[in-house]
Structures are given as C-alpha cells and as structure tokens.
Amino acid sequence: MRAEIEAIANDINQSLELLRRHLDWDNALRRLDELNARSENPDLWNDAAAAQKLMRERTHLEQSVSTVRSIERDRDDFLGLIELGEMEDDQTVVVDAEEGLRALRERAGKMELESLLSDEADSNDxxxxxxxxxxxxxxxxxxxxxxxxxxxxxxxxxxxxxxxxxxxxxxxxxxxxxxxxxxxxxxxxxxxxxxxxxxxxxxxxxxxxxxxxxxxxxxxxxxxxxxxxxxxxxxxxxxxxxxxxxxxxxxxxxxxxxxxxxxxxxxxxxxxxxxxxxxxxxxxxxxxxxxxxxxxxxxxxxxxxxxxxxxxxxxxxxxxxxxxxxxxxxxxxxxxxxxxxxxxxxxxxxxxxxxxxxxxxxxxxxxxxxxxxxx
CATH class of the missing domain: 3.30.70.1660 (Alpha-Beta Plaits)
Structure with a gap:
C-alpha cells in the first residue's frame, strides 16, 4: 500500500508542478500583490471598464494561487494522517486519509487540465x-x-x-x-x-x-x-x-x-x-x-x-x-x-x-x- 500512496503523491506533485509552471509562480505572486495594491486605490473606479478588467484578473489570479496552496496543504495533511495512522495502527484513519488523497489527485488533475484552457475565449460564458x-x-x-x-x-x-x-x-x-x-x-x-x-x-x-x-x-x-x-x-x-x-x-x-x-x-x-x-x-x-x-x-x-x-x-x-x-x-x-x-x-x-x-x-x-x- 505504501508504494501506491507514494505513486498517488507523485501524481499530485506532478500536477502541482505543471500548475506552478503554467502560472509562472513567482511572477504570478508579484502580479497579485500589484493588483491587490491597485484595487485599494480609491480612484480605481473612475474608469469603470478598466476597474472591472483589473478585478477580473485579480479574482482569477487569486483563485489560481489559492487552488495551488490548497492542494499542497491538503496533500501534506493527508500524508501526515496516513503516517500517524500507521504509527498508531489505526486503520480507520489510514483508509479515510487514503481516500482523501485519491480524491485530491483527481482534483489536482482536473485543475491541471483546466489550467490549459488558454485559448482566447476559453474563460468566457x-x-x-x-x-x-x-x-x-x-x-x-x-x-x-x-x-x-x-x-x-x-x-x-x-x-x-x-x-x-x-x-x-x-x-x-x-x-x-x-x-x-x-x-x-x-x-x-x-x-x-x-x-x-x-x-x-x-x-x-x-x-x-x-x-x-x-x-x-x-x-x-x-x-x-x-x-x-x-x-x-x-x-x-x-x-x-x-x-x-x-x-x-x-x-x-x-x-x-x-x-x-x-x-x-x-x-x-x-x-x-x-x-x-x-x-x-x-x-x-x-x-x-x-x-x-x-x-x-x-x-x-x-x-x-x-x-x-x-x-x-x-x-x-x-x-x-x-x-x-x-x-x-x-x-x-x-x-x-x-x-x-x-x-x-x-x-x-x-x-x-x-x-x-x-x-x-x-x-x-x-x-x-x-x-x-x-x-
């Protein structure tokens, strides 16, 4: 079972790596800080169209960064629970955490695929x-x-x-x-x-x-x-x-x-x-x-x-x-x-x-x- 868990964790890590690469992680964090600062400017809404465009970009970037961090946090939590359950021989904890890790792999894979929706109209209604x-x-x-x-x-x-x-x-x-x-x-x-x-x-x-x-x-x-x-x-x-x-x-x-x-x-x-x-x-x-x-x-x-x-x-x-x-x-x-x-x-x-x-x-x-x- 340990080999299977390692394989699932590796799949999640690969999805995270692709998500980070697609976001250009360091630049994405800097851009988000910039957008957050600009969104607090009281003069922003003097140009409503430009403000809406900025807020859409900010929301999308914020959601993307939050998703990566959430997957990383959940991965670490599930792996920690599996390790703890094995140490204490608590199979209920182990089984529940393994199921959570498998679901997280599916979620990470879906987010990886969604990140590739980069055609110019893909984000539209x-x-x-x-x-x-x-x-x-x-x-x-x-x-x-x-x-x-x-x-x-x-x-x-x-x-x-x-x-x-x-x-x-x-x-x-x-x-x-x-x-x-x-x-x-x-x-x-x-x-x-x-x-x-x-x-x-x-x-x-x-x-x-x-x-x-x-x-x-x-x-x-x-x-x-x-x-x-x-x-x-x-x-x-x-x-x-x-x-x-x-x-x-x-x-x-x-x-x-x-x-x-x-x-x-x-x-x-x-x-x-x-x-x-x-x-x-x-x-x-x-x-x-x-x-x-x-x-x-x-x-x-x-x-x-x-x-x-x-x-x-x-x-x-x-x-x-x-x-x-x-x-x-x-x-x-x-x-x-x-x-x-x-x-x-x-x-x-x-x-x-x-x-x-x-x-x-x-x-x-x-x-x-x-x-x-x-x-």
Missing part, C-alpha cells in the same frame, strides 16, 4: 444550441433530454443557466432551443460538445415498443464582450419579429417580442425570446450573432473546431461525436476518444466531466481524431 434531427417526435424528445443534461451539468458546477429561445415539438420535446451558460471557463469546458449526439432506445412513442435511433446536434459558441470588435453590416441581415412558440412555463414569454436575425452571407440564424421586451431580445440576438461570427473566425484561425458548414448538414449518420445506447444494453461512448461508461442515467443527469476532460486533453495534445461508428 457560452451559448448552447440544441437542434433535433430528422425523426419527428422521437428526435425532438431526444433534443429536450440533451438540453436537460447540459442544464444539470451546469448547475452541478455552479454555473448560471439562462433559457434564451425554444421551438417546441408538435407532440413532445423541442425542435430547437438555446441556453446561455455563465461562469468562468464555461466555453472552455463545453466547446468540445459541439457535434451530433446519437440515441438508441425503445421509443416511448412507439406502441409496438420498437428500438429507435435518434440524432440531435449541439452547437457551442462563446459569449464575447465589447473588447472584441466584430463588424456586422446590418444591410446583410434580415430581422424578423414573431410570437414565441415554446412550451411556455418559466422559460419563455408569449408576446410578439421574439426576435430572429438571419445573417444572409453566412446563413447564420440566431433567435431570442427570453424577455417580454422586444428591445432587450433584439440586443441579446445581436450579441448572439456577434458571438457566432466571432466563433466562426476562431475556427478559421485555429482549425480545431468543426467547420461552420457542419452545422448546416443533415443531422444523422457519419457526424456523431457520442453515442448513447439505452437498449439492448447500457452504454455511452465518445466516438473521438473512446471513453465510455455503462452509467447512462448518470451521464443524462449531467455527469459529463470524464468525456469533456478526455476531449480537451486530446485536443490540447494535437487534436481530436474521428472514429468510425461501429454500433
């Missing part, structure tokens, strides 16, 4: 669009299940979720919907979720209880702020006002204030019906369009995300990134990384971290490769 594929009610129900899955994931990670737009299915589910996820690194974590998601199950809408295959697409793009200049010619856009067509409830309003903007040269379409105010919905829709245009530019420069045209192709075989099989067996498998689990209900309840971590790691190491569907 994001939008998630879900679109049902062909297949009517079955596919529309799957789209709603996917949306719930992402909402659960976001809530579990302390992110704020705002429902912006929905287009309800005729009998059940959703034809499409858009959420905004707000929180640090929301886009960085979710960006690899873009693609087609495939479901195999016994359809609850089939009286013959036959197995059905359904597809829905997910599209993730970053919220951008005013510091990123995206020029859009309004004459290239068509703006439509319509009555919200969703299921209602707390998610949408029922007035004629919903806004749809179509950017004609690219075919990008965004909609917003989150507010009863047409003016606010219009402003949000323009923000969404700017974000989509910016994300398209990121794709061109980075050549790591899917091409814009992928979102316009048929949602079906050949483009899926993940397969969710509920019948005749239970399995969720990522077709890019090979990560799989039999805990299908856990995944649909938002347990997506293993899939996201593997996709991000593969992307950072040189890109996510595609796999051929074998189901």
């Amino acid at each position: 994001c939008y998630i669009e879900v679109h049902a594929g062909a297949g009517g009610t079955e596919a529309q129900d799957w789209a709603e299940i996917l949306l719930r899955m992402y909402m659960r994931w976001a809530e579990q990670h302390g992110y704020k979720v705002v429902w912006l737009e929905e287009n309800a299915g005729e009998e059940a589910g959703l034809k499409s919907a858009t959420l905004q996820i707000t929180g640090h690194n929301a886009y960085g974590w979710l960006k690899t979720e873009s693609g087609v998601h495939r479901l195999v199950r016994i359809s609850p809408f089939d009286s013959a209880a036959r197995r059905h295959t359904s597809f829905s697409s997910v599209w993730v793009y970053p919220v951008i702020d005013d510091s990123i200049d995206i020029q859009i010619n309004e004459s290239d856009c068509r703006i439509d006002t319509f009555r919200a067509s969703g299921a209602g409830g707390q998610h949408i309003n029922k007035t004629d204030s919903a806004i749809r903007i179509t950017h004609i040269p690219t075919g990008i379409v965004v909609s917003c019906q989150a507010d009863r105010s047409q003016h606010r919905n219009r402003a949000m829709a323009w923000d969404m369009l700017r974000a989509r245009m910016y994300e398209a530019e990121l794709q061109k420069r980075e050549a790591v995300a899917q091409a814009e045209a992928d979102a316009k192709t048929e949602i079906g075989w050949g483009r899926q990134i993940r397969s969710y099989v509920l019948q005749p067996y239970q399995m969720v498998k990522d077709l890019r990384t090979g990560v799989e689990t039999s805990d299908t209900q856990g995944v649909l309840d938002g347990d997506l971290d293993p899939f996201m971590a593997a996709s991000l790691a593969a992307r950072i190491q040189g890109g996510v490769g595609g796999q051929t569907e074998t189901e």
